[in-house]
Amino acid sequence: MSTTTIERIQRRFEGGTVPMLTKRVRQLLSIVLFLGLWSALVRFGVLGFDTFVGPETTLAALLEALSGTAMTEGGETIYEHAAFSAFRVLVAVTIAVLVAIPLGLTIGTSRRWEDALFPALEVFRPVPPVAWVPIALLLLPTFRSGVIFVVFVGAFFPILINTIEGVKTVEAEYVQAAASLGAGSRDIFRHVIVPATLPSIVTGVSLGVGLAWITVVAAEMIAGGVGIGYIIFQAYRLLQTEVIAVGMIAIGFLGYVSAAAVHRTGHYLTRWQETN
């Protein structure tokens, strides 16, 4: 292919056919395209999609759910299910943050603690969080704390690993500078190690929150009793495909909102960074 052809194609994409579209319009277009594709897949029965609902029916079901209609035989509304899932994520992530950050800082700064704790943690790290469900059910018989434990496991490792990594990559120059200004090891920890590690911690928490949502849905499908994961799975058993779609939208929305909240908080806490 000659360069002129490539240039012509590039121009078509970049400036030719959609030259005047603003960012907002293009973003809207992406959603419209997605809905169109979904609708077409269902209408023409591509793969098994003819058994699934289209966007129009889903929208109706979504509006009905949002109006406060009970979603499952328990009588809970979508708000209550969403609140349950969000509560589990919030509690689990909070505990994970409170445990993993101090632990990561300790392991990262102390060779001795690293040797004592890290190998054991490394053994558990590759175990997918959902594999903890049976143990959680046996040890914590109330389903609520069981799910929270599993979500905690999901959020814990990314925060821990990123915190450790962050401590280990703190530049020695800053530690030296602090020492030359009269800082002792406590001051160096507080004024250098912790703030220098913060960007890594923020990354860890972002990943942890993402994993927490994945884990909460999976755990609720197995053992939830209530929550968005639970209604998605109930709906599957009852073949209420529009409810499955509504549940997925709800999870997507909650995940998006929480990721944005973490991103904003993290951005604020590390506002001194050049890349901001």
Next chain:
Amino acid sequence: MSKHDDPTDDASTAEPAPDTTGKTGAIALDNLNKTYDPEGEHVVAVEDMDLDVAAEEFVALLGPSGCGKSTVLECIAGYLEPTEGEVVVDGTPVTDPDPKRGVVFQENRLFPWKTIKENVEFGPRMHEGVEEGRAESILDEMGLDGFEDAYPSELSGGMQQRAELARLLANDPAIMLMDEPFSALDALTKEIMQKKLLEVWERDNRTVLFITHDVEEAILLADRVAIMTARPGQIKDVIDVDIDRPRDPEVVTTDRFTELRERALSVIREEAERALEQEDGA
């Protein structure tokens, strides 16, 4: 002025200083050796180096890049442990960093997560406590008023270097160890910084060890210029700079300055030739 020489400050400084004038900040390098051994290699960076810097003296350490200047400075700062020999400051061998020995590098090491004011107040906060308004007046002197609440990343390179100098001065060290602090600056900013440094030093009389590879800068600033050999570093020659103070950048046009520069350059040339021959022989 307190220069961390207050006997109540730190028990370890209670030893008598050998300097009979009562001044502090004397540095003695005693047969200093430093080798690096990164995987399999054996790099002798500094070999059998002796140098005495008197309290309140301004000494420039001049040498080609890679000759071991930074290594010497980091040994004095207490960041590196000598392989052999020792660094003695006011009669006490150096083992660790100390606020008495302040350090400035070419690349600023301001804490990026602290504002300029927090950076400047960091040192005082670590020991005697922060004196209200002091950071502001030092920043003002460095031409940084209005940038107290800025983060280092928001400042230009020249301003960062001034902030670094402000942080050092706020900590009131007896010794200032400066490793090519102005080499990354443009000519104009560099001249302003040199002037500032001279002003501050002539007023406070701290000991300064100033590393540079710029002959004119060395002569302009220092009482004595110590010229290093190519690696492994040793002192090749020491030139006394007998130019009156206060000096300002105009002295570079005087005859005496030109003479001293020629002398320094001839030592450097001789050394460069020797280094080349050595390479050919090897």
